[in-house]
Amino acid sequence: MRRFLRPFFVVLALIAGGLTATVATAAPGIPIYRAHVQNVGWLPNTEPTLVGDIAGLPGSGLRVEALQVSRDIQLQAHVQNVGWMAPVTPDGVAGTTGRSLRLEAIKAVSMIPGYHVECEAIVPGAGTIRVGDGGVCGTTGRSLLVEAFRL
Numbered sequence: 001m002r003r004f005l006r007p008f009f010v011v012l013a014l015i016a017g018g019l020t021a022t023v024a025t026a027a028p029g030i031p032i033y034r035a036h037v038q039n040v041g042w043l044p045n046t047e048p049t050l051v052g053d054i055a056g057l058p059g060s061g062l063r064v065e066a067l068q069v070s071r072d073i074q075l076q077a078h079v080q081n082v083g084w085m086a087p088v089t090p091d092g093v094a095g096t097t098g099r100s101l102r103l104e105a106i107k108a109v110s111m112i113p114g115y116h117v118e119c120e121a122i123v124p125g126a127g128t129i130r131v132g133d134g135g136v137c138g139t140t141g142r143s144l145l146v147e148a149f150r151l
Contacts, residue, residue, distance in 0.1 A: 035149055036066035036097050056148025063102040063145035066095030072112050078105040078140050102145040105138025 035055040036042050039062060043055060056064045068091065069075060075094035076087040080101040088094045090111070095103040108117040110133065119137035120130045123146055126139050138146050 032070040034068055035064045037064055038062040054148050054150050058148040060147060064149060065101060065103055066093050066097050067149055068093050073117060074109045074111055076107040077103055079103055104144060105136050105140050107134050107136060109134050
């Protein structure tokens with residue numbers, strides 16, 4: 001069930017041939033992802049049945065500090081006071097934990113030939129940001145947090 005209670009999220013959707021498809025049918029494996037959130041820690045894996053499930057706590061005012069994806073997507077994180085970190089492959093942690101630093105933006109790239117990742121970010125104070133494969137999804141240099149991610 002999709003619920004959009006507050007407009008604070010980042011969407012990562014696998015796109016094939018210009019048509020949005022569910023992750024379960026568009027990819028050989030279903031990416032399972034989770035977020036590490038300020039004052040909470042790692043949230044349980046998000047149920048990956050449909051594109052659009054939320055990892056994080058939208059509307060809470062709490063920052064996402066790290067994101068982990070199980071397969072098929074390479075992530076690179078832009079972190080407060082650190083800048084761009086090295087890209088991580090599936091099961092790696094993009095961002096930081098235990099340092100109280102906000103994840104400000106990500107770059108996401110599909111590792112499946114013929115597919116790409118589309119990212120949409122709605123960040124408090126920044127509005128809607130839409131990018132494709134490897135584009136900056138979020139903000140840099142503005143000290144803004146991301147409250148949740150949506151794959």
